[in-house]
Amino acid sequence: MAPSPNLQGLSVDAILGLPGLPSLNSTLGAILLGCIFGFMLYALMLHQTYRYFRMYPGDGLPLKGLILTIVLMETFHTVLWIIICYQYLVVNYFNPLNLIQTHWYIKLTIPMTAITGMFSQIFYAGRVYYIGPQLKYRLLVAAAVFVMLLSLGWDFAATVKVFRATTIFEFSHWTWIVAVAYGLAVLCDLITALALIFVLRRSRTGVKRTDTVVDALVMYTVNTGLLTTILGSLVFIFAIVYPDNLIYAGLSIPGVKLYSNSVLAMLNSRRSLSERMMQNFEAGTNGQVRASRPSTPHTALETWNVRQVPVTLSVTMDSTRSIGTHSDSAVPPSSNTADAEKASLADGQVGRAEFAYLAPAITTRIR
Numbered sequence: 001m002a003p004s005p006n007l008q009g010l011s012v013d014a015i016l017g018l019p020g021l022p023s024l025n026s027t028l029g030a031i032l033l034g035c036i037f038g039f040m041l042y043a044l045m046l047h048q049t050y051r052y053f054r055m056y057p058g059d060g061l062p063l064k065g066l067i068l069t070i071v072l073m074e075t076f077h078t079v080l081w082i083i084i085c086y087q088y089l090v091v092n093y094f095n096p097l098n099l100i101q102t103h104w105y106i107k108l109t110i111p112m113t114a115i116t117g118m119f120s121q122i123f124y125a126g127r128v129y130y131i132g133p134q135l136k137y138r139l140l141v142a143a144a145v146f147v148m149l150l151s152l153g154w155d156f157a158a159t160v161k162v163f164r165a166t167t168i169f170e171f172s173h174w175t176w177i178v179a180v181a182y183g184l185a186v187l188c189d190l191i192t193a194l195a196l197i198f199v200l201r202r203s204r205t206g207v208k209r210t211d212t213v214v215d216a217l218v219m220y221t222v223n224t225g226l227l228t229t230i231l232g233s234l235v236f237i238f239a240i241v242y243p244d245n246l247i248y249a250g251l252s253i254p255g256v257k258l259y260s261n262s263v264l265a266m267l268n269s270r271r272s273l274s275e276r277m278m279q280n281f282e283a284g285t286n287g288q289v290r291a292s293r294p295s296t297p298h299t300a301l302e303t304w305n306v307r308q309v310p311v312t313l314s315v316t317m318d319s320t321r322s323i324g325t326h327s328d329s330a331v332p333p334s335s336n337t338a339d340a341e342k343a344s345l346a347d348g349q350v351g352r353a354e355f356a357y358l359a360p361a362i363t364t365r366i367r
Helices: 012-016 028-055 061-091 109-131 135-164 168-201 208-241 247-268 270-282 300-305 313-325 337-358
Strands: none
Touching (some): 135 168, 168 247, 208 247, 208 270
């Protein structure tokens, strides 16, 4: 780590020539690039939020309140970085002394980043809690929550240190605290993701039309947590290896916004995943029985204003049986009774995991 220089009485040229002063590329340059990508992700999050409230007006108030809280925290987080960019890159562009000082808007970024990411992690933990009623899954959720609170505690410790520091040189001695907090956050993400994958994989029954849906849910779970894990790991590494620059801070800007985007992307994908699942159910045991369903709306007005009616496994199976009973097919209903019963049992076993994943987490109950 570079020692904290005494800046009093030094001219601008002398300050710029200090050997321990980090370059603009690894400090303000990293912040600027992080803000550019972070602001793009913030705009994408706003678009996904609009889609969510128009496509799923029937979701419960707790889930809607959680989404609104995430949006508000992301907005405050974005405003802080806008102020930082303007103050450091415009107002104090010719004031090198001010560029290395830590102001209130810099100091608030650490707790805001931690709290914003925590709300998204609460959603993921709640999803695992909902679809895994067994004790072992509840213990995994408890472990994830414990690690999440530990990460939040380390972030608050870093907040205390940054509020006591007056320059980035002073805080560079404590960036390892930020690294520990991000390491714990990555561990929390891994626990929740692996627990959900384990639950879904245990729902495999050997029946192709249900296992295909389970495999799709597993792949979606992996993809939604991959980018957040990668960026969190990079912040952890750079905060330890390069404590004298702000590369870790630049990476944390898009990193925290990936959390909110992954939550909203999962919620907004329920319609497409549900349609894919229903197509597999409606295909029947051997492709002989197909249940009819309303066509998906295609116009903009219908797409944004349709109310999402919960679909239950029992209704689907009853409709299939009803159609099969009154069908004019030449194949007798009893010809494939054994296969039909096997498929029905398999569908019932995997149905809970599928519908719990697709339904709004935390609040909705499987009917």
